[in-house]
Amino acid sequence: MSGPLLRLDGVTKDYGQGFGLKSLSLEIASGELVMLIGHNGSGKSTLLDLCASLLEPTEGEVTVAGQPAESIAARVARSYIPDNPVLYDDLTVWEHIAYIAGLHGARRWEDTAERLLETFRLTDRADDLPATFSRGMRQKVSIVIALVRPFSLLLVDEPFLGLDAPAQEVLVDLLRAEADRGAAVVVSTHQLDLVAAATRCVGLLDGELGYDGPPDGDLIGHFVHG
Numbered sequence: 001m002s003g004p005l006l007r008l009d010g011v012t013k014d015y016g017q018g019f020g021l022k023s024l025s026l027e028i029a030s031g032e033l034v035m036l037i038g039h040n041g042s043g044k045s046t047l048l049d050l051c052a053s054l055l056e057p058t059e060g061e062v063t064v065a066g067q068p069a070e071s072i073a074a075r076v077a078r079s080y081i082p083d084n085p086v087l088y089d090d091l092t093v094w095e096h097i098a099y100i101a102g103l104h105g106a107r108r109w110e111d112t113a114e115r116l117l118e119t120f121r122l123t124d125r126a127d128d129l130p131a132t133f134s135r136g137m138r139q140k141v142s143i144v145i146a147l148v149r150p151f152s153l154l155l156v157d158e159p160f161l162g163l164d165a166p167a168q169e170v171l172v173d174l175l176r177a178e179a180d181r182g183a184a185v186v187v188s189t190h191q192l193d194l195v196a197a198a199t200r201c202v203g204l205l206d207g208e209l210g211y212d213g214p215p216d217g218d219l220i221g222h223f224v225h226g
Contacts, residue, residue, distance in 0.1 A: 005030050005153055005184040006051060011060035013046050020046035022207045033179035033197060035215060036188040038204035044188040048157050052080045064153055079151035083158040085142035087130045093141055094126040097148050104149040116144040119170055136162035154178055156187040172197050
């Protein structure tokens with residue numbers, strides 16, 4: 001499509017006891033891998049939840065692929081990895097994958113699923129219930145489910161929590177590969193693992209845009225660590 005894949009136009013989210021976001025305008029294009037950074041409470045999760053249509057803006061508009069964020073077309077276009085994995089208690093890992101792939105009309109998803117399971121060393125756990133897994137294992141399952149379906153926008157909230165160092169490196173490579181194939185990828189994180197891979201960095205300060213430009217380790221460290 002022409003134009004930005006993700007657009008926020010004057011978006012404000014007021015929780016009533018203070019702002020989550022204040023009149024934020026932002027455009028993200030296909031092929032960008034964007035690091036979204038900021039201290040706790042800066043508005044990162046609020047921004048992602050608005051883009052995922054889990055929240056409605058108090059003012060302004062969010063569009064995905066030119067369509068309102070709450071529309072069916074936007075839901076088809078985006079995939080979302082939340083900071084806390086949301087999984088069914090009574091479905092195995094493979095049943096989760098099959099359900100999501102079928103729901104979104106994924107083609108030849110079995111090969112992709114098997115590759116992702118092998119990548120995250122989950123192949124021998126495919127028939128197990130993720131409800132019994134550790135936090136890190138559940139996070140890996142959540143990532144596989146999000147990547148097995150078609151999307152043009154990928155939203156990721158604190159993906160490295162609970163992952164060991166090898167899994168973090170694998171995830172960075174996967175996110176970069178999704179951007180290389182043309183998806184817009186937005187990743188909220190406190191960690192600096194994405195600096196080398198990211199094409200752009202967006203920093204939030206108290207719900208406002210504090211930085212928008214090339215990734216820079218020293219500058220990003222200021223937003224992350226203060």
